Amino acid sequence: MSLFEQNFSVFLQGFGHTLLASIFALVGSLILGTIFAIMQVTNSRTARSIGNIYVQVFRNIPLLIITLFFYLAVAKVIKMTGFTAGTIALTLYTSAFIAESVRAGILSIEAGQMEGARANGLTFGQAMRVIILPQAFKVAIPSLGNQFINLVKNSSILAFVGGLDLMYQGNIVAANSFDTFTTYIIIGLFYLVITLPLSYYIQHLEHKLKKNA
Amino acid sequence: MSMIEFKDVQKYYGDFHALHDVNLKIDAGETVVLIGPSGSGKSTLIRTINGLEEIEEGQLLVDGFDLHDPKTDINKIRKNVGMVFQHFNLYNNKTVLENIMLAPRLVLHRDEAENKRIAMELLEQVGLADKANSMPAALSGGQKQRVAIARSLAMKPKALLFDEPTSALDPEMIGDVLDVMRDIARDSDMTLLVVTHEMSFAKAVADRVIFMADGRILEDSSTEAFFENPTEPRAKKFLSQVEHH
Ligand SMILES: Nc1ncnc2c1ncn2[C@@H]1O[C@H](COP(=O)(O)OP(=O)(O)OP(=O)(O)O)[C@@H](O)[C@H]1O
Ligand SMILES: [Mg+2]
Numbered sequence: 016m017s018l019f020e021q022n023f024s025v026f027l028q029g030f031g032h033t034l035l036a037s038i039f040a041l042v043g044s045l046i047l048g049t050i051f052a053i054m055q056v057t058n059s060r061t062a063r064s065i066g067n068i069y070v071q072v073f074r075n076i077p078l079l080i081i082t083l084f085f086y087l088a089v090a091k092v093i094k095m096t097g098f099t100a101g102t103i104a105l106t107l108y109t110s111a112f113i114a115e116s117v118r119a120g121i122l123s124i125e126a127g128q129m130e131g132a133r134a135n136g137l138t139f140g141q142a143m144r145v146i147i148l149p150q151a152f153k154v155a156i157p158s159l160g161n162q163f164i165n166l167v168k169n170s171s172i173l174a175f176v177g178g179l180d181l182m183y184q185g186n187i188v189a190a191n192s193f194d195t196f197t198t199y200i201i202i203g204l205f206y207l208v209i210t211l212p213l214s215y216y217i218q219h220l221e222h223k224l225k226k227n228a
Numbered sequence: 229m230s231m232i233e234f235k236d237v238q239k240y241y242g243d244f245h246a247l248h249d250v251n252l253k254i255d256a257g258e259t260v261v262l263i264g265p266s267g268s269g270k271s272t273l274i275r276t277i278n279g280l281e282e283i284e285e286g287q288l289l290v291d292g293f294d295l296h297d298p299k300t301d302i303n304k305i306r307k308n309v310g311m312v313f314q315h316f317n318l319y320n321n322k323t324v325l326e327n328i329m330l331a332p333r334l335v336l337h338r339d340e341a342e343n344k345r346i347a348m349e350l351l352e353q354v355g356l357a358d359k360a361n362s363m364p365a366a367l368s369g370g371q372k373q374r375v376a377i378a379r380s381l382a383m384k385p386k387a388l389l390f391d392e393p394t395s396a397l398d399p400e401m402i403g404d405v406l407d408v409m410r411d412i413a414r415d416s417d418m419t420l421l422v423v424t425h426e427m428s429f430a431k432a433v434a435d436r437v438i439f440m441a442d443g444r445i446l447e448d449s450s451t452e453a454f455f456e457n458p459t460e461p462r463a464k465k466f467l468s469q470v471e472h473h
Contacts, residue, residue, distance in 0.1 A: 131317030131376075134278055136306045136335040136383060145330065149321050 018197050022188045029184030030205050036102045036180060037167045037209060043106040044166065045159075048113025053143060055118050066114070073111035078172050081108055086176040097176035105173075109166045116158040120151030153224050160217030167209050181205050230289070231256040231387050231419040232277055237286035239272060239443075246272045247283070248444040256386070259413045259420040261430040261451075264440035265466060270423045273440065274389050277421070278302075278309045291386055307335060310380030314392040316372040318364040324351070324375050325360040328382045336383065343382075350378040354408050370401025374408055381412070387419035388412070394426060402426070409433070425470055431455055439463040 019026070054066030073081065085100035095103075124147055132142035152159070174182035185202035189195045232254040239247035246269050254260050262270050275281040277290055279302040288295040291308050319327050328347040332338040338346075351357045354374035364372055373393055380388055390409065394402040406429050413420055413433040424430065430437060430451065437454040439447040439462075447460045458464045 127313065127315055127317035128320065130280060131313065131319065132331075134280065134306060134311040134313075134317075135331040135379065136303060137331060138303060141334050145334070146319050146321065 018188070018192055018194055019201055022184075022192075025184045025188060026181070026201060026205065028179065029181035029202075030208070032098060032173070032179045032183075033167070033170050033181040033205070034209060036098065036105065036170045036173060036178070039102050040105040040109055040166055040170065041163055044109035044113050044162075047106065047110035049117050049148070051110065051114040052117035052121060055114070056121050057139070070111045070114050073107050074115070076108075078104060078108045078169055079175060082172050082176055096178075098173060098178045098180075101170075101173035101176050101178040101180075105166065105170055109162060109169070112162045112165075113159065116155045116162060117148075117151060119158070120153075120155035121147055123154045124150050156217065156220055156224065160214070160221075163213055163217070164210050167213065168206065229256050230254060231258075231291060232421070233287075233289040235287040235289075237276070237283050237288055239269075239276060239281065239283045246443050247276070248442070250286070250445055252438065252445060252448065254419060254421060256419050257417045258435050259433055260422070260436045260438060261434040262421060262423045262438045262440065263425070263427075263430070263466070263470075268440040269443040270440055271391050272443075274311075274391050274421060274423055277387075277389055278306050278311055280311075303335070307383060308386045309389065310383055310385040310387070311389045311391070312373070312376050312380055312393050314396050316364075316369070316376045316396075318372055318376055318379070320364055322364075323360070324356065324362050324364065324367070327364065327375060328379045331379070332382050347378070347382055350381050351375075353381075353411075354378045355404070368401060369397045370404050373397065373401075373405045377405075377408055377412075385418065387421070390420070390422040390424070392423050392425070394424065427455075427467070427470055439466065441466075 051066045051069050054062040055070070057063060082101050082104035085095070085104050086097055089095070090100055128146055128150065129142055132146045133139070137145070170180060171182035173180040174186060177183065181202050185198055189198040192198060230253045232252070234250045234252040237247055237250040238245070250273065262274065264270050272281055276283050276288060276295065279295055283296055286296065290305050293300045293305050295305065319330065322330060325344070325347055328350060329343045332343050332346070333340070348357060348360065351360055354377060356371055356374055356378070359367060359371060359375070364375070367375065393409070394405050397405065406426060409422070410429070410433055412418065434451045437449060437451050438445055439454070439458070439460060441462050447454065447458060447463045449459070454463070455467070458467060
C-alpha cells in the first residue's frame with residue numbers, strides 16, 4: 016500500500032478534478048439536455064430541427080473527437096485549459112443523451128396533461144415547468160441515472176487533454192512507479208467512490224417515487 | 229351580445245374536411261347542447277373555441293377576439309373560456325386543492341389566501357371538500373370530473389365548454405356530475421356549451437340544441453322544438469337511437 020501512501024496527494028488531486036468535472040458536466044448537461052428535449056417537442060418546426068440536429072451531432076460523434084475539437088480548435092480562439100475543454104465536451108456529449116431520456120419522458124406523459132393545462136390558461140412554458148417536466152423526470156430517472164454514471168466514467172477523457180483528472184494522474188503514477196496494476200486498481204476504486212453512491216442514490220429515488228405513485 | 233360566433237368556418241385535418249361551413253351564434257348566458265353521431269365533429273367544433281384546434285377558413289369570434297387572427301393572444305381567451313374534458317385531464321402531480329389553485333395563481337395572480345378560500349368554496353360546491361389534499365389517482369372518475377369542473381370554475385370564466393363530461397364514467401357516477409352541471413346552468417350567467425349523449429339532461433337544462441353530422445350543423449333549434457319535432461331526418465334517426473338504449 017506504500018504506492019497509495021506515497022502518491023496520495025496526487026490521487027487526491029485527480030479525484031478532485033474528476034469530481035469537479037463530473038459535477039459541472041452533470042448540472043450543465045441536465046440543463047442543456049432538458050432545453051433541447053423541450054425544443055424537440057414544441058410546435059415550432061425550427062426549434063424541433065435545431066433540437067434534432069444538436070442531439071444527432073453530439074450523440075453520434077465519439078467523445079474523444081469532440082474533446083479534441085475543443086482542445087485543439089476552439090482553444091485557439093478562446094483560451095481554455097484541458098480541464099475546461101474536456102468538461103465542455105463532456106457536457107455537450109452527455110446532454111445529447113439526456114435530451115433523449117427527457118424527451119422520452121415527456122412523450123410518455125399523456126397529451127391530456129398539456130391540453131388540460133393549456134385550456135386552463137397556462138402558457139406552454141408554465142405547463143412544461145409545473146406539470147409536464149416534473150412527471151417526465153420521474154419517468155426518466157432510471158435512464159438519467161445511467162447517463163450520470165456514464166458521465167463520471169467518461170470524464171476519464173480529460174486525461175487525453177491534460178485535464179489533471181484521476182485517469183491523468185493515474186497515468187503519471189503508473190509511468191513513474193512501473194506498478195501499473197496497483198495504480199489502476201486504486202484509480203478504479205476512486206471512480207467507485209463517486210459512482211457507487213450515485214447508483215445507490217438513483218435506486219433510492221426510484222424506489223421512493225414508485226411508492227408515491 | 230354573442231359570446232361565441234362562427235362565420236363560414238372550415239376546418240381540415242390534412243385533406244379531411246372536419247368542419248363544413250359552420251355558422252353558429254351563441255349568446256352570453258345561453259346553455260347550448262351539441263349532439264350528433266360519433267365522428268360528426270362535435271369535439272373538433274368545441275375545441276376550436278379555445279384554440280386547441282385551429283381553423284383554416286372563416287371567422288371565429290370568442291368574447292370579441294378573432295381566433296383566426298394570428299395577432300390574437302390565445303391565452304387571453306382561455307382565461308375566460310374554461311373546458312371540461314371527457315378524460316378529466318387533472319394534473320396528476322398535484323393535489324386536488326393545487327389542481328384548482330394553480331391556474332388562478334399563475335395566470336390571474338390571485339392573492340394566495342383568496343385563492344385558497346375560493347378553491348375550498350368550489351370544492352364544497354361540488355361536494356368534495358374532504359378530498360382537498362388527495363391526489364387525483366385516489367379519486368373515482370365521478371370525483372375527478374367534479375374536481376375538473378371546480379378547476380375550470382376557479383378561473384371565473386365567462387364561458388364553459390364540456391366535451392362529453394360523463395362518457396367515461398360508470399353509470400352510478402354520472403348523476404353527481406350532471407347535478408353539478410345543472411346547478412351551474414341554473415345559478416350562473418355563464419355561457420355553457422355541452423357535448424353530451426344525456427338527452428334527459430339536454431331536455432332539462434338546454435336553451436337550444438344543435439345537431440351535427442359529417443362536420444356540418446344540420447339542425448339548430450330551441451330545445452322544445454328539437455325534441456318534439458326535429459326537422460332533419462338524420463336528427464330523428466339519431467334521437468330514436470340514443471333514446472332506445
Ligand atoms: N387529430 C386528428 N387528425 C385527423 N383526423 C381527426 C383528428 N381529430 C379528429 N379527426 C377526425 O375528424 C372527425 C371528427 O372527429 P371528432 O372527434 O370531432 O368527432 P366527435 O363528433 O367528437 O366524435 P365522438 O362522439 O366519437 O367523440 C372524425 O372523422 C375523426 O376521425
Ligand atoms: Mg368527441
